[in-house]
Amino acid sequence: MNIRVAKTAGFCMGVRRAVDLALETVEKHGGTARSFGPLIHNSQVLEFLKERGVRVLDDIPKKGSGAVIIRAHGVPPQTRERLSRAGFNIVDATCPRVIKVQTIIETHAARGHAAIIAGDRDHPEVSGLLGYSDGQGHVIDSLESVKSLPVFEKAIIVAQTTQNIEFYDQIKKWAAGRRPHYKIFDTICHSTARRQNEVRDMARRADIFVVVGGKNSGNTRRLAEVARESGKPARHIETEAELDPSAVEGRRNVCVTAGASTPDWIIERVVKKIESPGRG
Incomplete structure (x- = not known):
């Protein structure tokens, strides 16, 4: 293996x-x-x-x-x-990356712009971002949801910093064609982009992904989503205790990735469990 x-x-x-x-x-x-x-x-x-x-x-x-x-x-x-x-x-x-998005929204809200936020409505980052919109914030989680919004005279589009890159690309492409007067900002953080792109690259050689991180972690869930979108199975676990050895049994290439809030010690324990599934 x-x-x-x-x-x-x-x-x-x-x-x-x-x-x-x-x-x-x-x-x-x-x-x-x-x-x-x-x-x-x-x-x-x-x-x-x-x-x-x-x-x-x-x-x-x-x-x-x-x-x-x-x-x-x-x-x-x-x-x-x-x-x-x-x-x-x-x-x-x-996070300084989040502060950057807060500042963009606050600055443009003062100028009368609506803020369209591509993100998870219940995520604390998005809740915080809405607070900077002066009551002019709108959360979208699909292409259909942005299409259903009224046409604003002035608006900006931003993304939760841990958003799926491909989804946000769809939003940006649609807005460029249908709402060219909207201002679009690339606010997905570089760390998120690198993680998701690495998963897509690893998928070419992976038989299965093990994604390690909090079940309520937006960026970790997104990694599991990206892995599955590649056509490969993915197991999202918080710790090695949740890993069913049969999930990786017989797999030649096992790829492990982890969310931005997952410490090294947990990743190391997961790898050891994969190497020696009979232990622990």
């Missing part, structure tokens, strides 16, 4: 930065800190952070104190303002 691990598998810059900031914040604030919502979409890393003093704050109290970390996905500006008014010291772990 040949096992090939994607070069792009594992933490991206934004996730690594958020985790480092969280650990630094705990150290600076007497061994405890809170993140507003889960810092990233990986249960194992969240447990690691919890053991080191990072707790999750789900609701904003009337009065608070200490440090609150803004999650890597970002939050609406209204949420940030409420946290500040409550008395928290805000530590911003929003």
